[in-house]
Amino acid sequence: MAIEDVSKPTYKDKDILVAVKAASLNPIDYKLVQGKLKDMVPLNLPVTIGYDVSGVVVEKGAGVSDFEIGDEVYARVPQEQMGSVAEFVTVQSDLVAKKPENISFEQASGLPLTGLTAIQALEKVEIRENDRILIHAGSGGVGSFAIQYAKEKGAIVYTTTSTKNVDWVKALGADRVIDYTNEDYKEVANNLDIVFDTLGGDYTFDAFEIIKDGGRITTIVGPPDGETAKQMGMTDYKMPEKLSELIKEKSAIYKLTWMQPNAKQLNEIKTMVEDGAIKPIVDLIYPFEDGIDAYEYLATGKAKGKVIISLADLF
């Protein structure tokens, strides 16, 4: 990774050009840098990274009527426009929403990718009132949003984290915070309606042990289910045999979510934030010139909520 001068991005008829005030980091960014997603997200290097942005509209295409110059906005930019860790980024205007008015640019930039992921993953398994759900990694970017969203939906929330995070994760509204360093989550949380798997590996398979018969598992890191694989264009995909067997044994619903940008849901997040139902959780804010350090910190897997790069004082 390096900080470089690049040309200002061009924009099309339906795009807006955003002067970036803040960009938040997500594990997908460093996974791309580490080459771990080569097959799923092919890139022509060098590229500018970053999907999450909040900033101000400074130019717009002739076909844009929903936004004016000067509007404060936030978005998860689509793959083709990736590059929010920069002075300017272009975004397809139908994927953008006005930023929540009661929070800073830094806080707002932390919401799109994690918020959309949590909403889409929980909607996929139709979360409803009184569902008993385990959300893994409640102190992560996705988990800290998902806890608040699940509580808003009336669910009973169990979550896992380590000792140092227990108190603040409980304050997000979780009913039972399980400290994975000294408790076995499978003993505390079982016979569940839903497991939200944000960890993958054995956690995906072990989720079947703790759901009730007919329970639901929603993953953002596990192997795709057949239907999602098809939607993702994986025509030759065959689900791992072990997974198919577990689904059958438990009559379970198992779904992978691969988050999609969505302005309607960003507007819902705006409303929930302005109503106080969702609080943005920011761990550290790095100035732009220390952006590479920010990625190294996120890649430790120990962030407490979101890691943000601020450009507010720069441009």
Ligand SMILES: NC(=O)c1ccc[n+]([C@@H]2O[C@H](COP(=O)([O-])OP(=O)(O)OC[C@H]3O[C@@H](n4cnc5c(N)ncnc54)[C@H](OP(=O)(O)O)[C@@H]3O)[C@@H](O)[C@H]2O)c1
């Ligand atoms: N499919 C999609 O569309 C999609 C979208 C977003 C994210 N993701 C993926 O979902 C994963 C989570 O994303 P994120 O943004 O939430 O990551 P993150 O913010 O980097 O998660 C960090 C948190 O994970 C916790 N953690 C680590 N190991 C744990 C364990 N064994 N048990 C419980 N908590 C643990 C850490 O808490 P402690 O320090 O207390 O351990 C830390 O607070 C990433 O792999 C990401 O790539 C997928």
